[in-house]
Amino acid sequence: MQDIRWKALWLGLATVFICLVTWVATDAITALLTFSAMVLLYLISHLYWLHQLLKWFRKPELNTMPVGSGIWEDVFSAIYYEKRRNNRSQAQISSALDRFRHAASALPDGVVLLNGNDLIEWCNPTAEHQLGLSMRQDAGQPISYLVRPIDFIQYLQAQNYSEPIKLKSWRTTGATLEIQLVPFGANQKLLISRDISQMEKLETMRRDFIANVSHELRTPLTVVGGFLETLTDMEGAVPESTRGYFAMMQEQTGRMRRLIEDLLTLSQLENSPEAPQDSEIDLSTLLNMLLHEGISLSQGKHDISLAPVEPGLFIKGATEELHSALGNLVSNAVRYTPAGGTIKLRLFLRGTDVLFSVQDTGIGIEQQHIDRLTERFYRVDRSRSRETGGTGLGLSIVKHILTRHQGHLEIESEAGKGSTFTVVLPQSRLIRKPVTQPTAAA
Incomplete structure (x- = not known):
């Protein structure tokens, strides 16, 4: 910037000097005409290089950058170095973005990038498979048009994403998906989907096992407890020396019955998530x-x-x-x-x-x-x-x-x-x- 100012100053001083010499050698009118002609040539030169700059901006490639002359040489030089630095930055950003996409594509979970209007910006192959999306066709489409379950629509609109939601897959029979939205940036969201079908099956097996075992144990425990109580109440059936042991057996049997009742209650609550009619x-x-x-x-x-x-x-x-x-x-x-x-x-x-x-x-x-x-x-x-x-x-x-x-x-x-x-x-x-x-x- 300092060089441009000095060049402009020296150019102005040279123009004034030439006009003064012309005035002394001839007359004032000739000096004025000479000054006007020099200014006109100066403006035409600027217009020419502005036209070259505009022409280059239509297709800004480094190998077609004009060289320029005078002040414009410095202008084109500054633009050239800035463009080269910008190209390097874009190359680094593109490389980082490619690495992110490759890493996200390798994730076992589905990943969908949504903008502030819940439009799809990008998704990985896992999300395409789990949610039925197509990156080529669905980019720019609202996620609510493509993922239609009412529970997901309500989850999206509620804007409370602290906990994930579970959805039955509409593409794979018997599959269950866990979906969570993670806000970031300027109203953007990251949708993460995970296939938890195997976990759900294991959890169902666990609940069924506890419920079945508890139910099967309740009857024999009731019988044992009943006999213990009967023997304890019968006159002379239990010697005084062993009565304390019978009391301990009754106590532990009662404790096991309470445990089984609690297990059955908990199992019933887990297997019926909806509360009974109010x-x-x-x-x-x-x-x-x-x-x-x-x-x-x-x-x-x-x-x-x-x-x-x-x-x-x-x-x-x-x-x-x-x-x-x-x-x-x-x-x-x-x-x-x-x-x-x-x-x-x-x-x-x-x-x-x-x-x-x-x-x-x-x-x-x-x-x-x-x-x-x-x-x-x-x-x-x-x-x-x-x-x-x-x-x-x-x-x-x-x-x-x-x-x-x-x-x-x-x-x-x-x-x-x-x-x-x-x-x-x-x-x-x-x-x-x-x-x-x-x-x-x-």
Whole structure:
């Protein structure tokens, strides 16, 4: 840029010098005509090189770059070096893009690149096979025109992509796809599809095995437990020296029965993801029932209380399932709270949610265990679970029931200070009914 300015300055000074010499040698008119002619030639030169530049821009190749003269030599030189640098950058970008496409093509999962309007920009061969796409024909088409299941359309429009969705394949009989959208960049999305057919088959086999084994074990255990109870109750049938062993057998048989019942309940919940038909549940009646069950289980060892419940509140849901889930939390509080402890039941609203909490002053749980409490068979302390008769499935059952009711479980706990388990249900399930006041006698 400095060279161009100096050349322009020297050219201007030379023009002025020539005009002054002409003026001295002839007259002012001749000097003015000479100046005008030089300016005209200068403009014509610029127009010529502008035309050459425009002509080159129509087909910008380095080997056809004009050389130029004077100031334009520097202009063309600067454009030449910038074009060469740009070509190198484009070559690097193209090479990186080719490497990405080759890597993505080798992935076992389907990958589809969507722009801000959910139009297909690129997809790998796996996605073409799994989703029925064609990169040659479908580039630029809306993904919703080609992947038509209603669950996917709702997932795409909801814009909540934290969890994947499962779809039955519309191309391969018996196949199941897991699809997740991953937002990135300027409203772009990456659609990832995975064939989980084998995983689904294994999961189905696992559920069927647990359900069948549990069902087959329930009958012989019932028979064994019945005979043990009969022998224990019969006068003289069991010597006093062995009566303690019979009591232990009855206790362990009962524990196995509870485990099998929980396994069957969990299996039933997993095999029927849709909740039964909703009914209107009187919350005041349900919570008072839970309170009496907790007091009965405690046998006077704990101070159990229920905060006043607003009358006329009902919740839509499966009565037996919600009773089981909330009752599980109450019984856990009783089992894991030492004698003399306090247990508080409370129903309240928070924003758009309905909450039921069970707060206890029990032994508490360390933070490292909280995230895993709802896993099946997970126990913080196995010896403690044996003492309390826990099966390790209660909170897993609670989680499944709440998921079927669009709810979730929140857990707050501190070792040695107690725990608070809170059931969170959407307020859309809450029903308020007017409470009829009794009329006074005339």
